[in-house]
Amino acid sequence: MRFFFYQPTDSEYFHVALLFRVVEENDPRWNTAHSFDVGRTAYVSMTDMQQHMTNLAHSSLRWDESPKIESLETYKNIHNTYGGMGIKVLSANGTAKATIALDKICETLATLDGALLTPRALWEFQHFRLQYHCRVPNFNPDAYP
Numbered sequence: 001m002r003f004f005f006y007q008p009t010d011s012e013y014f015h016v017a018l019l020f021r022v023v024e025e026n027d028p029r030w031n032t033a034h035s036f037d038v039g040r041t042a043y044v045s046m047t048d049m050q051q052h053m054t055n056l057a058h059s060s061l062r063w064d065e066s067p068k069i070e071s072l073e074t075y076k077n078i079h080n081t082y083g084g085m086g087i088k089v090l091s092a093n094g095t096a097k098a099t100i101a102l103d104k105i106c107e108t109l110a111t112l113d114g115a116l117l118t119p120r121a122l123w124e125f126q127h128f129r130l131q132y133h134c135r136v137p138n139f140n141p142d143a144y145p
Helices: 046-057 102-110 119-130
Strands: 002-005 018-022 033-036 039-044 064-066 084-091 094-101
Touching: 018 046, 018 119, 033 119, 039 046, 039 119, 046 084, 084 102, 094 102, 102 119
Parallel strands: 018 039
Antiparallel strands: 002 018, 002 084, 033 039, 064 094, 084 094
């Protein structure tokens, strides 16, 4: 599972975290997105997740890895990473965390678009980017209700 979150200090509304969870493509949740107390969850294929991870691994982010599997915070107790956008990757092997610097959020997130082949997940990711005033060419806000 991958988790993105950042709450700008000058924001007029709460920015919901975005999560990606892996499911089989024959799972009814695949290519859907739902809101939970931990954030907006988009369901992707293992291929999407692996490609997304490969792209993140090739970025200039510095990762803090731990064998401890952390739990996800809810909107009630989530901690903001004031130095930038927090990324948390949870797996059976532990937790990895990184921070995208404030001035690199749009640039870094844009490089991850190509990894998402699941249409709804890509739409959710691009919509998430728009919340941070990132430029998202050809985004159709009406593609999903």
